[in-house]
Amino acid sequence: MLKTLMTSAAIMVCAAAATAQTVGFSQIGSESGWRAAETTLTRQQAEERGIDLKFSDAQQRQENQIAAIRSFVAQGVDAILLAPVVATGWDSVLEEAQEAEIPVVLLDRQVDAPDDLYLTAVGSDLVHEGEVAGQWLVEKVGDRECRIVELQGTTGSSPAIDRATGFRNAIEGHDNLEIVRSQTGDFTRTGGKEVMESFLQAESGNEICALYAHNDDMALGAIQAINEAGLNPGEDILIVSIDAVPDIFKAMAEGDANATVELTPNMAGPAFDALEAYWEDGTMPEKFIQTESTLYTQDDDPMAEYEARKDLGY
């Protein structure tokens, strides 16, 4: 009996793999440019792979996401992508999907639910991003003395905490690097500019060797502050930040910024890879697929990167 069931299941899987797959995608909303880019890239990836994507925008509400997942289950999709708006309250709806034998892949954020309820989670490691930024700076300055100022994200937010930790991990043991000032710029351009102005007053600009900003927007604000103080951003003060939004590539092309670490909005690519392997022969992926935190510098043709990104909806 079991054998018959398994064979028929295998036949069904093979048959399904031959025709176009349908995937439901429950997105949080479009609260930031990054998320808009994630939506655009998910659609692009689905189109390239010939996957029929059913998209649902939850407008920041969990009940909308739960309703969307139930409707995907009712439609009998082949897989569900979920970018969960909050961490809790997913158990029952994930069980429903599991009973219908529909694999669920979490994008970008995690949930508080037993990990057998979903196939895998795709996300970035925020601590690792900070480490990549720190390692770049360590290599760039070599043995030179370097006084670093840090623009932190919103106080208490997990990106701010993790990106600060990662950076400190990377520069630990290099005594020539020292973080002399650290203050929050709230992830905004205005915040970055205002706080950088105070750093320049407090540390007298030419003694600052590098700026580490927890996101690109703050770095872009700080670049203006450095320019207005009559210094040369990118040369007098090295600038490394995280996110890789289009505008930072423009700044890099102009020589104002030095490096950025990408928080890729392409979470769907690895998710579809895992799903395709699973549909093919039932390969179970790892429970957490970490996206690459690629480092971009001025040598990586920033203008081309800018052109490639500017229409993604950032």
Next chain:
Amino acid sequence: MRRTFTRVLPQLLTLAVLMALVTLFFPQFLAVDYQGGRLSGPVIDVLKRGAPVALLAVGMTLVIATRGIDLSVGTVMAITGAAAAWAIASGWGAGTAVLLALAAGLVCGLWNGCLVAVVGIQPIVATLILMTSGRGIAQLITEGRILTFNDPGFAWLGSGILAGLPVPVFIWILTAVAVAILMRRTALGLLVEAIGINRSASALAGVNARVLLIAVYMASGLCAALAGIIATADIRGADANNAGLWLELDAILAVVIGGNSLLGGRFSVAASVLGAMIIQTIDTGILLAGFPSEYNLVIKAGLVLIILVLQSPNLASEWYFLRRSLTQRREPKPVPSRVKE
């Protein structure tokens, strides 16, 4: 002139004490350099960074004097900034962008004013509508992204230099002086106060309260538009999510620190802008002192609390009675005579 000086004396003293306090933690606070044709130093930063809140406080003072409140000013900054950035991105030039932003501010003020004066909704509710929905309007204009531009003429309004000082400093000082002169050299200020003290009485006395109320909210919208232009020009981009976020609360705080009553009536524009400078001195001081960012808001709240407690009229009268009872204890004679009265 002397009356104005005595009126703003407590604010001036507070500012002086605060500056001394910041100097304790950051000794070069009062140092001002002159290089490359511009003055630079923490005090100049305070004057420049305080521009948006000072401008909002000018408009807010008038609104509060009529016993109203305008919660939408932060959002109006986002809308007007987005409108200006959109105009520049569409290639209309800096002049048109400024005019469009000012017009958008006036329209927002007209909307608020009509809700308050014509429809009769309470000011806090009427302006709350625009406060919450306005960021959506701003996002529609910017299409949800940070709309950047590169127009040196417009950027000059936010980060340019005129006679050694940043341009925003001139904008807020000129606006404050113009409004103060308009209010005090004409009867306008008196009429605004009359509405705040008793709207029906002033209407019966022949003041056109409805038109004046709408005008006051439009003035607040205009001030918010100027603040929005400065904020947008400063970072050369319109950030619909973050421009002016929570600044309406700083503006109200500035008016209150300026000693103006939230119940309307007597007001002083000079005291309000001094209040804005007090808030900015705290903000800049915290940044310069180099405390961990977790303490920022706690320190600010503590200082604001101390300032407001010292200004509290209750405390002043308690202090008066305390002193009196102390002197009375030494000379017990006057007590029975007071009872007889």
